[in-house]
Amino acid sequence: MTSAATGRKTMVLIVEDEFLLRMDAAEMFEEAGFDVLEAANADDAIALLEMRSDIEVIFTDIDMPGSMDGLKLAHAVRGRWPPIRIVTTSGQFGIGRDQLPVGGEFIAKPYDFDDVAATIRGLMGR
Amino acid sequence: MQTAAPKSAIASMEQELIAAGDGLAGNADLLRSVLAGCGDCIKILDLDGRLQFMSEGGKRVMEVEDFGKLKGCPWPDFWTGQGNTDARQAVATAIQGGVGRFKGPANTARGNLRHWDVQVAPIRGDKGQVTHLLSISRDITEEWRAVSELRDAMERQALLAAELQHRIKNTLAMVGAIANQTMRGDDVALARKAFNSRLTTLSRAHDILTQTSWTSAPIRDVIDGALALHPGQGRIDIRGPDLELAPKQALALALASHELATNAVKYGALSVSGGRVDIVWSNATAGTDAGFRFGWTESGGPPVEQPAEDKKGFGSRLIERILANDFAGEVRISYRPTGVVCELNAPTLAPAIAPAREAVS
Numbered sequence: 001m002t003s004a005a006t007g008r009k010t011m012v013l014i015v016e017d018e019f020l021l022r023m024d025a026a027e028m029f030e031e032a033g034f035d036v037l038e039a040a041n042a043d044d045a046i047a048l049l050e051m052r053s054d055i056e057v058i059f060t061d062i063d064m065p066g067s068m069d070g071l072k073l074a075h076a077v078r079g080r081w082p083p084i085r086i087v088t089t090s091g092q093f094g095i096g097r098d099q100l101p102v103g104g105e106f107i108a109k110p111y112d113f114d115d116v117a118a119t120i121r122g123l124m125g126r
Numbered sequence: 127m128q129t130a131a132p133k134s135a136i137a138s139m140e141q142e143l144i145a146a147g148d149g150l151a152g153n154a155d156l157l158r159s160v161l162a163g164c165g166d167c168i169k170i171l172d173l174d175g176r177l178q179f180m181s182e183g184g185k186r187v188m189e190v191e192d193f194g195k196l197k198g199c200p201w202p203d204f205w206t207g208q209g210n211t212d213a214r215q216a217v218a219t220a221i222q223g224g225v226g227r228f229k230g231p232a233n234t235a236r237g238n239l240r241h242w243d244v245q246v247a248p249i250r251g252d253k254g255q256v257t258h259l260l261s262i263s264r265d266i267t268e269e270w271r272a273v274s275e276l277r278d279a280m281e282r283q284a285l286l287a288a289e290l291q292h293r294i295k296n297t298l299a300m301v302g303a304i305a306n307q308t309m310r311g312d313d314v315a316l317a318r319k320a321f322n323s324r325l326t327t328l329s330r331a332h333d334i335l336t337q338t339s340w341t342s343a344p345i346r347d348v349i350d351g352a353l354a355l356h357p358g359q360g361r362i363d364i365r366g367p368d369l370e371l372a373p374k375q376a377l378a379l380a381l382a383s384h385e386l387a388t389n390a391v392k393y394g395a396l397s398v399s400g401g402r403v404d405i406v407w408s409n410a411t412a413g414t415d416a417g418f419r420f421g422w423t424e425s426g427g428p429p430v431e432q433p434a435e436d437k438k439g440f441g442s443r444l445i446e447r448i449l450a451n452d453f454a455g456e457v458r459i460s461y462r463p464t465g466v467v468c469e470l471n472a473p474t475l476a477p478a479i480a481p482a483r484e485a486v487s
Contacts, residue, residue, distance in 0.1 A: 018296065019378070019451040023443070024303035040451070063292060091295025092288070110299040113306075 008054075009035040010124065015045040015060035015073065025059065028113040034120075042068035042076075049081060056083075057120050061109075062090035075101050085123040087116065158182075167242075169201065170249065171259040175217040177201050178258070187265050189234035196235070201261060205232050216246040220259045223248055229266065241270035293340075297332070301325065307440040324384065327352050331380035335373050342370035345379070349405060352383035358396040362387075366407035369475055378452035379420075385441035386422050386468055395427030395465045402426050409475050418453065418472045424465030432461040 012034045016022035019040075026036045037055065039045035041064055049055060058077055062070035074086050078101035086104040088095070095106050105119050143151040150156060161168055167184030169177060176198050185193060202213035209230035216226025226246040233239055242263040249258040308321040330351035334343040346364065348371060353359055371379060383405075387396070395401030404423045410416030424430075433442065442459070445468060450457045455472025 018300065019374075019448050020300050020303045020381075020444075023447060024306050028306065063296075091292045091299065109295050110302040 009033060010056050010120075011035045011037065011052075011054045012057045012059055012120070013037045013039060013045060013048060013055045015039045015042065015058065015064070015070065017041055017061065017064045017066075021061070025113070025116075028116075029059075032113070032117045041066040042070065042073040045073060046076065049077065049084075055081075057085045057087065057123070059087045059089070059116065059120070062088050062095065063092060071095075071099060074104055078102065078104070085120065087119055087123070089116075165265070167263040167265075169261040169263075171201050171217065171246075171261055173221060173256070173259070175201050175214070175259070184263075187234075187240075188263075189236040189238065191235070205230065213244070213246075216244065216261075217259060220246040220248045221256060223256060229270075240265050240267045242266065297328075300328065304328070307444075310440070320388075323355055323388070324381070326355060327380050327384040328377065330354065331377050335376060340373050342372060343376035345369045345371050345376075345407065348376045348380050349383050352380040353387050355384070356387040356391050356396070358391065358401075361396065361401065362403045362405065364405045366405075367409060369407070369409055371475070374452045375475075378448045382445045382449050382468075383422075385445045386466075388441060389466065390424055390427070393428070394430060395424035398427055400426045401465070412474045412476070414474070416474075418455070418470070418475045420449075420453075420470040420472075422466070422468040424467070427465045429463055430461045430466055 012029050014022055014025050014029065014036060016025060016038075017040050022038055022040065026038055029036045034057075035054075037048055037052075039048055042060075043066055045058070045060070046068075049058075058074070060070040060073055064070055068076070070088055070090070074088055077084050077086060086101060087107060088100060088104060089107045089109050089111060091109040097106070100106060103123075105123065107116055107119060140151055143156075161184075162182035164181060164183045165187060166181075167188045168181035169184060170179035172178055177196050177200075178198075180188070180190060180193050180196070184190075190196060202210055202217060205213045209228075209232055212228035212230055216228055219226035227244065229241065229243050231239055231241050243266045244261065244263045246259055246261045248256040249260050251257040304324050305321060308324060309317050311317055331343070331348060334347050334351055337343075345366065346368070349364060353362060387403075390396040390401075390403060395403055402425050404425070405421070406423070407418070407420040408416070409418045446457045446459060449455070449470050453470060453472035455470055458469050460467045460469075
């Protein structure tokens with residue numbers, strides 16, 4: 001997917017501690033025409049966000065070990081980088097919209113990648 | 127508002143005592159016997175809430191040796207925190223003619239914590255006026271303990287159910303990722319076979335982890351489980367010290383070993399008779415440069431060639447990347463004339479203590 005403004009591919013940051021899921025998601029995003037960055041935890045994700053200015057979407061798992069889980073990460077991103085679109089995912093039952101930052105989306109695991117891509121396209125169109 | 131027991135009620139009790147048997151009605155000792163025999167702590171307070179009397183049975187359950195030291199003390203002060211508030215409220219309610227009730231913890235005179243079910247009621251004089259208060263405390267420690275144990279068990283159960291649900295969803299997501307990665311070629315029959323054997327590998331690793339409630343898995347069991355699907359096991363030599371792997375590392379090593387064995391059987395040392403595989407690992411003391419080393423070395427097979435980067439299948443990418451990721455180390459796969467060699471160099475694995483396993487008969 002390309003950004004209308006810049007003509008570049010949309011850059012997605014995938015945050016997922018389970019390697020296999022991260023690798024699979026990265027390949028699916030690439031095949032769908034996105035540029036991809038990967039992080040295995042929230043701290044690495046924050047470090048990437050601080051280093052780069054081209055990240056437009058963050059797709060993060062909620063259940064991650066470390067100082068910050070995906071929900072805290074999502075709120076931190078909304079606070080520090082408001083333009084970034086946020087999509088969260090988890091195998092946990094009942095993550096409510098009220099737990100997500102404003103404008104954030106949630107997709108249950110296991111997910112169909114087409115739903116993830118469609119959700120992100122929807123967010124990019126807003 | 128209640129009044130004193132009417133004369134008719136007292137007469138009716140006399141009648142019932144007479145009917146109950148000889149020696150009860152008019153026996154001045156009856157009240158003392160009832161109070162001594164009752165297992166509740168029965169107290170009489172004055173209208174300021176001060177202790178004036180405690181039954182014999184009450185001194186027993188409250189572990190009071192010398193009531194003289196307690197007589198005249200404000201009864202609510204035997205309670206702390208919420209119990210103190212509740213006790214004052216119960217006294218106020220009884221003075222107003224009602225019955226105050228509450229439950230709470232308090233120490234006995236010897237300092238043993240017990241849980242009590244308390245009620246405070248008015249005692250009335252001839253003209254119906256409240257003259258004293260009757261406070262009855264029942265020891266409900268055993269019930270309280272049973273209820274709180276049940277509550278704890280239910281909370282644990284709910285936590286376990288949530289954890290299990292989370293783990294199942296995560297596993298299903300992993301299965302989905304393996305399916306995505308496997309179902310890429312045109313040959314459905316081949317893809318199905320590859321998919322099923324990957325699932326079986328994952329399932330065996332789960333079996334091993336389940337034995338320890340997902341705390342760790344012995345490295346040898348993990349490797350044995352991953353190789354069990356493949357032919358030619360008599361030609362695989364496995365050597366290394368006993369080590370416990372973290373769950374993620376166990377899954378990674380199982381999947382990687384499975385992929386290595388699949389390749390060896392298809393194209394490598396296990397594709398011809400006389401070929402061999404040596405699996406060797408070592409784990410250095412923490413803080414040294416050596417760290418954790420794992421090696422898969424094939425020999426005696428047909429010559430192998432390094433596949434082009436864009437021709438590498440999911441298996442090769444999985445081996446390289448999942449081990450590097452989950453062991454935080456470096457992986458090198460070399461296609462030597464003698465056969466494939468896969469080496470993992472990672473930081474020393476912390477000495478996990480093997481949890482006690484239930485003996486299986």
